[in-house]
Amino acid sequence: YVGAHHLYNTGYQVFYPDTPGSAGVHPWQLTAGGNVSTRLAIQIGFSYQNESKYHDPLYTGTRLNGDYIEGFQTSKRWTYCAPLLVRYAVVRYPKPRLQVDALLGLTLLGTESSYEVEDRVNGQVVRQYSYGGKATQGYYTAGVGFRYPFGRHFEGVLDWTYNRNFRSAPEGVNFNTTGNRYGFTRAINLGLRYRFNVHKKPVAS
Numbered sequence: 001y002v003g004a005h006h007l008y009n010t011g012y013q014v015f016y017p018d019t020p021g022s023a024g025v026h027p028w029q030l031t032a033g034g035n036v037s038t039r040l041a042i043q044i045g046f047s048y049q050n051e052s053k054y055h056d057p058l059y060t061g062t063r064l065n066g067d068y069i070e071g072f073q074t075s076k077r078w079t080y081c082a083p084l085l086v087r088y089a090v091v092r093y094p095k096p097r098l099q100v101d102a103l104l105g106l107t108l109l110g111t112e113s114s115y116e117v118e119d120r121v122n123g124q125v126v127r128q129y130s131y132g133g134k135a136t137q138g139y140y141t142a143g144v145g146f147r148y149p150f151g152r153h154f155e156g157v158l159d160w161t162y163n164r165n166f167r168s169a170p171e172g173v174n175f176n177t178t179g180n181r182y183g184f185t186r187a188i189n190l191g192l193r194y195r196f197n198v199h200k201k202p203v204a205s
Helices: 171-178
Strands: 002-008 012-015 020-023 028-035 040-062 068-091 099-121 124-150 154-165 184-194
Touching: 002 154, 012 099, 012 124, 012 154, 012 171, 020 171, 028 184, 068 124, 099 154
Parallel strands: none
Antiparallel strands: 002 028, 002 184, 012 020, 028 040, 040 068, 068 099, 099 124, 124 154, 154 184
16 A cells, blocks of 8 residues: 655654754655555655745844844754554454554654854844754654545545654653653654555355
């Protein structure tokens, strides 16, 4: 099968060389997979995002001597994400009804960001500098998936998963970057997939 999914609230904890942070990918993910048995399937997904922003201005203010100060920033970031999941049908009805899957696997994420900042005083450039970070990291992934068939070939899919970086960190770092002390982040996607080689059952005579 193949599918296309819209991503919601998808984020990952990232440990850059200088500081911990977070990264997300949206809005779309492509998936492909196949059934190993009637209950077990293996699925791989891929999503990519490339964004650029210009903050005009980044900040403004006035010094005690009356000088007007302002800053401008250009930011660029690209991120890719590739989850590899095993789907096991925990609840599987014989008729076309809601199917519930347990999801377990690994996710690979790569991200790179760069920032260019320009400081001005009374309209004159006084300082220019740049900084950025790059990281490629892996995550444990687990969650639950819901599938509902529409005819023989199409299925609506909702996956709700949690991810945790392979690397451990103190509870304070986890809380600052993910909002919880365990370092878990959430990924939700809603999509539609097309199933190949779905044969119609023969009618008993």
